[in-house]
Every structure is written in C-alpha cells, then in structure tokens.
Amino acid sequence: MIARYWVQKGFNVMHPIGWDAFGLPAENAAIKRNSDPREWTYENIAVQKASMRRYACSFDWDRTLHTCDPEYYKWNQWLFLQMYNKGLAYRKDSAVNWCPDCQTVLANEQVVAGLCERCDNAVTKKKLNQWYLKITDYADRLLDDMDQLEGNWPEKVLTMQRNWIGRSTGAEVEFKIEGRSQPITVYTTRPDTLFGATFMVVAADSALAAELASGNEVEAEFKKYLDSVKADSDIDRLATDRPKSGVFLNRFAINPVNDERIPIWASDYVLADYGTGAIMAVPAHDQRDLDFAKAMKLPIRVVIETGEADPAQSGIATSGDGKVINSGSITGLAKDEAITKITQELAGKKLGKAARNYRLRDWLISRQRFWGTPIPIIHCEKCGEVAVPENQLPVELPSAAGLDLKPKGLSPLGAASDWVNVACPKCNAPAKRDADTMDTFFDSSWYYLRYTSVDKHDVAFDKKAVETWLPVDQYVGGVTHAILHLLYSRFFTKVLHDLGHLNFTEPFTRLLNQGMVLMDGSAMSKSRGNLVRLSDELATHGVDAIRVALVFAGPPEDDIDWADVSPAGSLKFLNRAWRIAGDVTSKAGVDFKSGDLSLRKVTHKSLNDIAIAVESFRFNVCVARIMELVNATRKAIDSGCGPTDPAVREAAEAIAISLSLVAPYTAEDMWEKLGHKPAIANAGWPTVDPALLEDDAIEVVLQVNGKIIDRLEVSPSVTKDDLEKAARANEKIAAALVGADIKKVIVVAPKLVNFVI
C-alpha cells in the first residue's frame, strides 16, 4: 500500500524483493533428503516466487537478488576483507555459545534465555577460536545516532536496542593485591560507595581467579567450585532465585580510598567477559553483593544515608539516593557530586579513571556449517592469516557432492580437500582455506545497498545509485528483527560510511513494524497447513478481498488473528464499490465542477483523510474511509443527485484510485468501466480542492457546567462574540441561565459554548 500510494503521488518508487537464502533451513532439508542445499534452495525460491506473485505486492522483480548467488556473496567476502584490513574483523579464542543440536556457534543475539533461537535447545559454552566483528567499537555511535531515528522508528525498537547495547558509565578503580605485583582493576558505576566496599569478587571462570588461587591452600577447593560452575548450564545461571555461591581465595586487596584490607572471593555471579571480570562488593547498596555477603557472613557497611531500613537487618540493599556518610573526603556530598569528586581524586593519584562499559559484545560471525559464505582467509604455516586477494573473489562454495553435511562441530568444508588445500597467495607454500562460513546475518546486513545496483558486476554497489536511492525512506519488517538484523545493518552502514563508501550513517529512515497473521493463536506456518488454507481462501475470495480483509482487520503493527479477518465481508464491500463504477453514466473527462456540491465535499474530504491515514500507517482507517465514500456515493446515486451527476463520476474515480492501493485488480476493472485506459496504478492521486474541505455549517454544542443543553448550526467562520451571543439567545440556554450567576463562559469557535454557573 505504501509503495502504491507514493507511486500515485508521482514519486519514483523502488520496491524490491529478494531471498535471504543461505542458512540452516536449506542445509537441514538437504541433509534430510541427502541432496545439495543449492538445489533445494533454488527450487524453493522458484515455488515461493510464483506464489508471491499472487499477492499483488507491486514488487520490482527486476531487482530480485538471492544472497546465496556467488554474484552476491562475492561482495560479502569483499566487505569482510574491507573490515579485516581495518582491524574490524579478527579472530580470538573465547568461550562461545554453542548449540549442541545445530552443532554450531551462535552470536549472543541468537541466544534467547539460554536457548538457541532456532531450535530451542539449551546452549552450552565451548572454547573456540572464532571470527568476530568489532561492533563494540561502534557502540557509542549506534546508541547516539538513534537521535536521528527518534520519532521515525517505533519507540519500542529503539528501547530494545538501547537496552541491548547497555551503556553504563562509572569508573575503573585499581586495588593493590597483597603478594601480587600488579593491581586488579575493577569497574563500578558507583564509585561514590567505595568506602562501603567490604570485599572483592572475581569471576570464577576468569584467568584472574585461577591465578589468584594457584599455589594457594584453597586451590583444590577453588578447582572443585570451578568444575561445578562449568557444569551449570546457562539456564541454571539465569535463574533469579538462585542462591549465591563462591569460594574465598585466601587473598586480600587494599581499598585505595582508605587502605583497608578486604578479602577476595571467586563467584559465578561476576561475569568474566564484562568490565574487568572483577568487582568491588558494596553489600549495603547492591542487592547481589548483599545476598553474597549474607551467604558468606561478610561485613556490611552503610555509606549512603537514604532513610531506608538497615540492609544488614532487612536483607534489602538500599537503592535510593541520599547523602554520603562515613566516606572521608566525600562525606556529606550528594551522589553525583561524590562520584565526580572521588573519580577526580583517584585519577589524580593514578589509581582510577572515569570509564564506560557496554552490555554489547563483539559479533561472532563464524559458523561451522556448509551453506553460507566462505570466509576469504587462507591459513599458511609461514605467513599466518592471509587475505584472499580481491581479484580471486569470490571464493565459491564447492559442490556439496561427497561432503558429509551432518553437524559434527567441524566445518564440512574442511573435508573438501580439493577446495580447502590451496597455495598461499603470499609464499606459494601449501596452505588451507578457512573452512568456516559466515553468519547469515552478515548477508542481510547490506542487501539494501545491493538492490540499487543488481546489474553492476564490478562493484558491490554503485555510488551514484546509492546516493540516488538511499537511505531507505521506508523500511518494513517484523519486530522480531528489532535487535539482530536492524542493529547489524546500522553497524554495517556506519562502517561503510567510515570507509568512504556511503554519505549517510543510518540505513533506514523510517521503520514500520508490521504484525503477524495468527491462526489459532500461533504464527502461520507451513507445518500447520495454514498456508494451504490461505491458498484456498485466495482461490475463493480473490486476492483483493484477502488484501482488504487483512489490512482492515486492525492497525498494521498489531498481530491479527485469522478468526477476526473477514474475506467474505471484504468481498461484499469490493462488489459494492465495483458496482458504482457501472452505475456512472457521465462521460470520462466531464467537468466535475458542475457536480453536486455535497457529494463533492464528501469526496474531497475522503481523499484528504485517506492520504493522511496512509501516510501515518493507519491503513485500517484508510479502508474505513473508502467504505464511507462508497456508502455516500451509493446514497447519492440511489436517492440523491443521481448517476448522471458529474460528482458521482468524481466520487467513483476517487474510490477507484484509493482502492488501487489495497485492491488493485478491482480498482483496475473499475477504471476501465469508467472509460479510462490502464493502468490505474499510474493514474495519479487526485488533487484535493481545499475550498471543498470547508463545511458551510457546523453544529456547535451548547453546555451549562459541561452538560449539553442544546446544539446550534453556525458558520465555520463564526467569531467568538457572535457565537456567545447566539448561545445566549438560545431558548433552552436562556431558560437554564435564568437567575443564575454566570461565573465563566468558555467559547471555542466553532465548536462549543460552555456556561459555568
């Protein structure tokens, strides 16, 4: 509807469609049928394309692309190398999210509540050497540039992205460690509570904890604890009512603000990969620390006076603001002042500094699967990592024939010996290709750029075309992509901007989250046979009726249940509209100006309202407005000015054109019946005459104390004074005001008059 509307308005609209076709569905299907994912994918695309054509979506089929075409993923590899050369793509060892069922690693964003986003199995951790993209370098810009999107993206999506990036501000503070030359740095958002720190906790699974325990009498106990921590799944870890556990490391740290000696503990409630993996614990003012202190019988010291109950007694850490107490130089200050002052003092002594942290982690992109873009790196024993030279791109996937695609934790590509063994591009010695493939979100992070240049084969995208078309004026997608796809795309856009390829920093100017169609409470899916049912409905009622019914069922961002969708009712409405075209007896091209004024006003008002509704995404309201216009026109034909009146033709044409957005086939037929040549899609949006939007008389409400006493017809241009006079002259009002003491008269011209007595 949006695309069709702007075409009618005379804009040059690009409305492309394509297939994000790499990934597990194809690969798993191929494994099941023992065939090549390639064949399965292209067969399915053909089927789907044919069925999608039925929906009358005005897609530009000349710009179609498939991300699994070498022609497309060649540019994935090119982009990867661009980032690699800038240090934005790198490899590191780390404990990664591992799905035992899919037998591949997952990005943080793909783990939902400890479960694999795709298969809902529990995710475990595994130490692996993997490729990452340095999205954390862009954390601040991803956050701050949201100002550009404010008002044009759903607030919900912006909030979700903000939470996901999770920026926090605070300070890093150095604690000296007894018997260790290096101090330990902790990150805190509350340096104002430093004097309340009564112990330190390091992440049990960090290298730091192991080092502090090593050679220590508690080492055995620590190892036992570490083993139990490792055995816990993410789901266990995420349980909120989980009791705190940990082990004393028999080591001590010195608090830099008061030289106090505090014990160091290891626990799994501190995360190894956030901040520095070590915290100062302030049990009085942090619930987690308090829970731990109570469990381990550690001291609790209040340093903020909030008026709340004593945490040691209540078991509830105080969260309110208040004055700092018992805290040396910052005693008596308010929170913000205390934070500023103590941070400055620490910085002066080189014992700390202001710092920021993010919840966002670097994006893990390697996947141990076949059906994806090969990572264009060659591993040479002598030269190490070597980028595949640009002129050798694409690194094409080998044939799947003879490869065992079954998930087993290693890339199937590693077994394709003809493919994997190559000469090092630098020294020509025998070397191996990187056998992992890219996360498919890499593919979808820049496809909008490719749509501008599908016919260009020497560049990923043509700069001029990109400048002409982009950024995308209107993006439409499900809220399921609120973080993953939309965050990654924003990241890519910024990287490409910095590399000098783009002159904008945000890819999607406006975003509409459209809802899903539910059947019996769950999403439409092939496995439930719902698509078959939809296909039947299409055959019975026609595409137009289905389109109208879906649009009319509710606001576009809401999920709608098929039970609330009424294709039969929509068909009835379309017939009603269509018959009007047949009833018109005036000739095409007749001058509307001589037509019936009241119907003309309805027509112009409707056109105006319909345009506003479409532009503000209220498509359901838009359909309702067309229905109103149809009703009014019907009435005019049957019992008003009659079918010969030019106003009836004007109304019928307005109906046809506005209907062309949602029911294009019906509209086209109406257009021809009305004596016009195809195509109505290019007929142009009728010009609304502002003079016809004005009513000649408006009903004004007359109130006494806010209660309606009577109504009055007045001219829309009535003045306040005249309106008040008219109101006072009204019989019922006059009667109501007899003997009353009028305290106030509110006159809103031309809407109401209210006498307060």
Next chain:
RNA sequence: GCCCCUGUAGCCCAAUGGCAGAGGCAUGCGACUUAAAAUCGCACAAGUGUGGGUUCGACCCCCACCGGGGGCACCA
C-alpha cells in the same frame, strides 16, 4: 523483580482535551423474490478495566491498582 505498550458495544476496531461511533463482523426486522441467495433499507447495543486527581470540560493528561501483550533479567 525492573521497564515499555495496551484495556472503548457480543467481536474487530475509530475518535488535535470539546456531541463516545467512522467503518466492519455478528444479530434482528423490513423491501425485492413463488422461495432462497445476492442486493437495498432500517434497527440493535458500550458511557471507555477499577479508584483517585488536574480541568469549565477527560477515552485522551497525572497517580495507584487490576487484567492482557512484549522486552530485559546476576552487566557491578
């Protein structure tokens, strides 16, 4: 536990702080018909989740609570 959205006739949904109803579904009645379908016409119904507050006036703004949906959830 924290944050966000939401609550209007039997149902889906509308209403720049100013007459609660635009539209549809369902239902009922009537016209047309031998009859039915289709079509056309008419009718029907809630005082806006609950309790407060602001205002001349609140579905709309503010506070609390209840119900529904979603997000985050040891991130120091």
